Amino acid sequence: MTTADYLATQRYFEDTETGDEFEVFQHPTTEHVQAFLNSNTGEGPRRGTGDGRFSNNSDARRMGLERPIVPGTMSTAMITRIVTDWMGPLGRIVSLDVSFRRPVLHNDQLRCLATVIDASDDALEAGGPAVVKLDVVLENERGERPVQGTAEVELPRRAE
Numbered sequence: 001m002t003t004a005d006y007l008a009t010q011r012y013f014e015d016t017e018t019g020d021e022f023e024v025f026q027h028p029t030t031e032h033v034q035a036f037l038n039s040n041t042g043e044g045p046r047r048g049t050g051d052g053r054f055s056n057n058s059d060a061r062r063m064g065l066e067r068p069i070v071p072g073t074m075s076t077a078m079i080t081r082i083v084t085d086w087m088g089p090l091g092r093i094v095s096l097d098v099s100f101r102r103p104v105l106h107n108d109q110l111r112c113l114a115t116v117i118d119a120s121d122d123a124l125e126a127g128g129p130a131v132v133k134l135d136v137v138l139e140n141e142r143g144e145r146p147v148q149g150t151a152e153v154e155l156p157r158r159a160e
Contacts, residue, residue: 010088013130013155016119022086026078026110026138028070030055033106036074069103075147079136082112083151086134090156094131098149109141114151129154 033054052059053069060068076098083093104110118133131154138147 010090011086011155012158013119013121013132014158016116016132016155018116018119020116020119022082022114024082024085024112026112028074028078028104028106028108028110030068030106033068033070033074036071036077065103066105068106070106070108072100075100075104075138078110078112078138079147079149079151082114082136083134083153086114087153087155092154094129094152094154096149096151098136098147100147102144102146104138104140104146111139113137113139117150130157131155 037051037054053063053065054071055068057067060066079098080093080096083096084091087093113136115135116132117135121130131152134151134153136149136151137145139145
């Protein structure tokens with residue numbers, strides 16, 4: 001990838017408007033979750049084999065779940081990825097707040113959506129950082145939004 005290709009994916013503050021949407025689709029399979037669990041370098045029950053609610057159908061059902069769930073850290077990573085993909089390589093996440101409303105299940109078809117809720121230059125300091133606020137959600141095929149949040153992202157200005 002050339003520098004021009006890399007910067008072609010960059011989003012600039014001047015190009016954003018309230019209401020703009022960006023979406024990607026994710027399908028976290030059991031294999032994806034297991035790979036995520038196996039990559040965990042921390043100590044604890046998830047290392048290597050995984051916790052039953054994350055990897056085992058019968059353990060998940062015993063806990064009252066329809067099927068195994070995607071770990072919250074993996075759901076957060078999916079939310080973070082949509083923000084970073086949206087903002088481009090020169091953007092910077094200022095804050096990210098995520099709320100878990102219900103579990104994300106293995107094999108859910110997820111629509112990952114970021115919506116600009118504030119891109120107003122009025123609230124910005126003259127010459128200060130260009131901060132955009134986003135609503136971010138993971139929405140499954142049942143219309144549920146198990147993970148929701150907000151992000152503040154600093155974008156470069158075209159004049160810079």
